[in-house]
Amino acid sequence: xxxxxxxxxxxxxxxxxxxxxxxxxxxxxxxxxxxxxxxxxxxxxxxxxxxxxxxxxxxxxxxxxxxxxxxxxxxxxxxxxxxxxxxxxxxxxxxxxxxxxxxxxxxxxxxxxxxxxxxxxxxxxxxxxxxxxxxxxxxxxxxxxxxxx
Numbered sequence: 001x002x003x004x005x006x007x008x009x010x011x012x013x014x015x016x017x018x019x020x021x022x023x024x025x026x027x028x029x030x031x032x033x034x035x036x037x038x039x040x041x042x043x044x045x046x047x048x049x050x051x052x053x054x055x056x057x058x059x060x061x062x063x064x065x066x067x068x069x070x071x072x073x074x075x076x077x078x079x080x081x082x083x084x085x086x087x088x089x090x091x092x093x094x095x096x097x098x099x100x101x102x103x104x105x106x107x108x109x110x111x112x113x114x115x116x117x118x119x120x121x122x123x124x125x126x127x128x129x130x131x132x133x134x135x136x137x138x139x140x141x142x143x144x145x146x147x148x149x
Contacts, residue, residue: 023102026095026118031075035066039109039132039142040081052132052142059131059141066146068121077116080109085142086133087115092148094119106133121148 036055043056051058055065068074076094078087086108093103094117107115131143 023095025097025101026073026120028075028097028116028118030073030120031118032072033068034075034077036077036079037065037087037130037144038079038081039085039087039137041083041137044141046141049140052137052140054130054142054144057144059143059145061145063145064127064147065144067149068119068146069149070121070123070125073118073120075116075118077114078107078109079114080111082111084108084110084113084134085137087130088133089117089119089130090128091124092119092121092128125149 038055039052040056041052042050043053044051044058046058057063057065066074066076080087086106088106090105093105094107095102096104096107096115096117099115104117107117109115125148127145127147129143129145131138134142
């Protein structure tokens, strides 16, 4: 198979390139609620093993740690204790104030670090999960559900 490519008329005069859509930074003043989350080892045990927890609680399929309303913005301070934790939030892109602009789904926290994330809950109602993306921590219950209402 032979594919030919021909250069057509210059759609972008003077060599300018199209820009990716600008991202409007969210502001703390946009937030209607603030919810704190601490990720650490301890606070719960199972069969003599210390579990990795969110706010001192291991994962429960029925548990819900937050119920943001669809269309709202919330500020979530995330804290890592004991060791580093890369925190991943499913299907709820966020911005980190003061960091590079753009939408993120994971923030890497060193031991003792904190990051504030601003999220606009758009698109769909339902149950979502946040968790440490370190597989050992995730497997040892370091995750939590939240429900967008």
